[in-house]
Amino acid sequence: MNVGAGRRFRSPKAILFDLDGTLVDSAPDITAAVNELLAGRDLPPLRLDQVKAMIGGGIRKLVERAFAASGTPLGSALDEANRVMAPIYRRHLTGRTRLMPGVREALTHLHLSGIAMGVVTNKPQLAAREILLHFGLTDYLGAIVGGDAVTYLKPAPDALLLALDQLQVEPRDTLMVGDSSADVAAARAASMAVILLRGGYSQIPVEELGADLVCDSLFDLPSAMQTLQDAA
Incomplete structure (x- = not known):
């Protein structure tokens, strides 16, 4: 200590x-949610260590960081991506x-x-x-x-x-x-x-x-x- x-x-x-x-x-579940969101945009998945570095700041900030890491900054489309993420996120809370x-x-x-x-x-x-x-x-x-x-x-x-x-x-x-x-x-x-x-x-x-x-x-x-x- x-x-x-x-x-x-x-x-x-x-x-x-x-x-x-x-x-x-919760990083494994959050990673699964992020990758389901990215797959919906035909973007490649992120690794666990990449997503772990994005945790903190809430879901909106997570979504923003995930798309930026995928080389696809969202800009004005962030609100829509955040809405899409909400139900995906809720499906990945306790499985992993x-x-x-x-x-x-x-x-x-x-x-x-x-x-x-x-x-x-x-x-x-x-x-x-x-x-x-x-x-x-x-x-x-x-x-x-x-x-x-x-x-x-x-x-x-x-x-x-x-x-x-x-x-x-x-x-x-x-x-x-x-x-x-x-x-x-x-x-x-x-x-x-x-x-x-x-x-x-x-x-x-x-x-x-x-x-x-x-x-x-x-x-x-x-x-x-x-x-x-x-x-x-």
Whole structure:
């Protein structure tokens, strides 16, 4: 675990989790959706590693990046491609998606500790809820906020603040757990502490993103929280 410096941390009353790359490895399903969309335009498929680098920013940004990577920038046709993608995306939510290491164990531990939990994601809210239901995680969560529930996606703080309003917890009593620069920026804008996990979808080493602490997986989350408290 790598600990950041200079930030005060206390035991949180709530923890907010990112979804893609944090709680679930959804890249294989997202790749299948992207390639179905591209096939409809007679474009060649993209590799898993290519699509993984495009995740973050919501479906519209994913579609834009996918066509750009295929050498076919959409321009004014982006709106139509995004409409076509919506039902395709919904068909590829749980077939190949898997939980990230330590998720069930961490959420069970936190639930038994009385810590409120929520998910904040740029994925559409119904899609996020379907994935969380599929894995039996919704009972742990007092808030699920998708990108279509707010005006501005992460890295804006809107989704985090809406989740906290639903949980009735203040930002100073909350920890954000994610895997990307957007999670760090959103947490900082909302005045929250933030822990990043290795093994997600960030194309920049997570150690360079300015989190309070970086750890290998959610198996490490309880000890990571204690480390931050001890260092405060």
